[in-house]
Amino acid sequence: TQNIREIYKELIREAIFENVSDEIPYESDVIIEKIEESPTMDKVYAMxxxxxxxxxxxIIGKGGETIKRIGKHARKLLERFSGKKIYLELFVVVKKGWTKNKKELENLGYIM
Known part of the structure; x- marks a missing residue:
């Protein structure tokens, strides 16, 4: 559901903020691509x-260390919120100029 997507997005962003240097999080966003829900576990795919x-x-870090740390932290936050086990898969994508592109900002929900 949309509310769960927004909450999961914000929790993953929180994990990014807490695990990456200051300037990166402000030029990053999270898109929840898919959530597969079951009674005991949610599978969350996020970009x-x-x-x-x-x-x-x-964001990825040397040998993938930073993305692993972000994922582990985010998974704990999601599990605490949902009360379920969480399988979390994170992808990192470059979209040049997305913070200045009106269409991208609309797609990400920053502009209505």
């Missing part, structure tokens, strides 16, 4: 959108 290729590298 982290960044502005520049260098930011993608920072």
């Amino acid at each position: 982290i959108v960044v502005e520049k290729p260098s930011q993608k590298g920072i």
Whole structure:
């Protein structure tokens, strides 16, 4: 449902803020692509959108360490909220200029 998507998005963003240097989170967003719900576990597929290729590298980190840390932190937040086990899959995508592109901002829900 839409409310769950928004809550999951914000919890994943919180994990990004807490695990990545200051400048990256403000030029990033999270898109919940799909949630598969069951009584005991939710499978959540989310895309982290960044502005520049260098930011993608920072989010992923050396050997994938940063994205693993973000994922682990976010999964704990989602599990605490939902009361269920969470399978979380994160992808990082570069969309150059998305923060200045009206259509992208509309797609991400920043402009109505």
